[in-house]
Amino acid sequence: MSTEVVAVLRLAPLALGWPSVYRFVRRDIGEIIEVFDRTVGPIIDASVTGVGRRRQISRVLLSTSVKVCLAMSGYAQATGIAFRADRAVLGSSFTRVYDDLFDNFRAPDLDERLTVLFDGGSFQPRSDAETMLLGLYRAIEAVLRREDSAPVHAALRRMHRFQIQSRRQRGSAVSGRTLRRITRGKGGLGTAALFGLLRPALSPLDRRLLVELGDVLQVLDDFHDVALDRAAGVTTEVTSGSITVIETGRRIGDLYREFHHRHPAGSRDRLFGMLFMMLAGGLVHQLIDRHRQRSGTLTRPCPPAAEPDPTDRRPYRLLFWPAGNIGPVAENPHADDSG
Numbered sequence: 001m002s003t004e005v006v007a008v009l010r011l012a013p014l015a016l017g018w019p020s021v022y023r024f025v026r027r028d029i030g031e032i033i034e035v036f037d038r039t040v041g042p043i044i045d046a047s048v049t050g051v052g053r054r055r056q057i058s059r060v061l062l063s064t065s066v067k068v069c070l071a072m073s074g075y076a077q078a079t080g081i082a083f084r085a086d087r088a089v090l091g092s093s094f095t096r097v098y099d100d101l102f103d104n105f106r107a108p109d110l111d112e113r114l115t116v117l118f119d120g121g122s123f124q125p126r127s128d129a130e131t132m133l134l135g136l137y138r139a140i141e142a143v144l145r146r147e148d149s150a151p152v153h154a155a156l157r158r159m160h161r162f163q164i165q166s167r168r169q170r171g172s173a174v175s176g177r178t179l180r181r182i183t184r185g186k187g188g189l190g191t192a193a194l195f196g197l198l199r200p201a202l203s204p205l206d207r208r209l210l211v212e213l214g215d216v217l218q219v220l221d222d223f224h225d226v227a228l229d230r231a232a233g234v235t236t237e238v239t240s241g242s243i244t245v246i247e248t249g250r251r252i253g254d255l256y257r258e259f260h261h262r263h264p265a266g267s268r269d270r271l272f273g274m275l276f277m278m279l280a281g282g283l284v285h286q287l288i289d290r291h292r293q294r295s296g297t298l299t300r301p302c303p304p305a306a307e308p309d310p311t312d313r314r315p316y317r318l319l320f321w322p323a324g325n326i327g328p329v330a331e332n333p334h335a336d337d338s339g
Contacts, residue, residue, distance in 0.1 A: 017273020
């Protein structure tokens with residue numbers, strides 16, 4: 001038995017949290033869908049032309065929201081704060097559109113224009129995705145209007161700087177130290193901004209713990225995306241081999257102890273049941289990637305993922321199937337321009 005498998009099995013007690021994940025699928029996703037339709041749905045309708053494209057984008061954002069809401073509700077349970085579905089679906093949808101704008105749209109001055117927006121300036125959208133981003137950003141501002149939102153905006157501005165730096169991960173040699181800084185900056189600060197929507201005024205200790213959680217989530221996501229990143233020429237800590245499943249498992253164990261020490265009365269089952277599930281899945285992706293390297297099949301393109309049915313809203317599909325991505329209109333040939 002490999003040391004990586006042993007490292008994952010050491011965290012097997014965290015699987016006791018899987019019933020809580022199951023309860024999320026059975027009881028909570030229906031409410032999330034209702035909140036999504038009420039808050040994000042009108043923004044999509046006002047931003048996007050074409051019934052087919054609206055449906056496709058709605059499916060991407062809803063699936064992303066369900067996945068992120070699982071993590072955010074687990075974090076809320078672990079820290080003893082209220083989970084607010086409206087903030088979670090707005091924030092997760094904003095994050096999805098933001099990431100896809102960086103990855104899939106070619107706008108040479110996008111970085112600078114978003115910097116101005118996040119600094120409180122104006123923003124003139126140049127695509128339907130940018131119009132959605134602005135609508136989601138204004139909606140988040142509205143729900144935070146009566147609270148001290150400065151920590152959320154500060155984390156967002158800092159994360160944006162690391163997101164700009166992450167362009168260096170494409171097509172060039174990147175040092176391990178640089179990758180570590182970018183991964184922690186994107187994942188940690190992005191999670192601090194997103195999860196901070198549930199309680200903007202975090203203490204310094206809770207903010208540090210949230211950054212650590214976001215860092216681990218980013219690494220786990222990179223394990224799951226290792227084949228796609230290699231095919232796209234994106235260098236991550238996983239594709240470069242500078243981080244391992246063993247180290248990631250150790251960090252999850254450390255996180256569990258820190259959450260227990262900081263919030264002893266909280267229920268950590270859902271959050272860490274999810275993290276264990278992601279770690280086990282990450283190990284599977286790592287082993288498949290390693291096999292492809294040894295067999296010399298890395299040059300073969302990965303088969304494209306099946307396009308999800310935009311009308312399929314079954315809870316387990318939304319949670320466990322890939323959410324997909326948003327691209328320019330020309331890259332979505334199945335989107336119907338009518339309506």
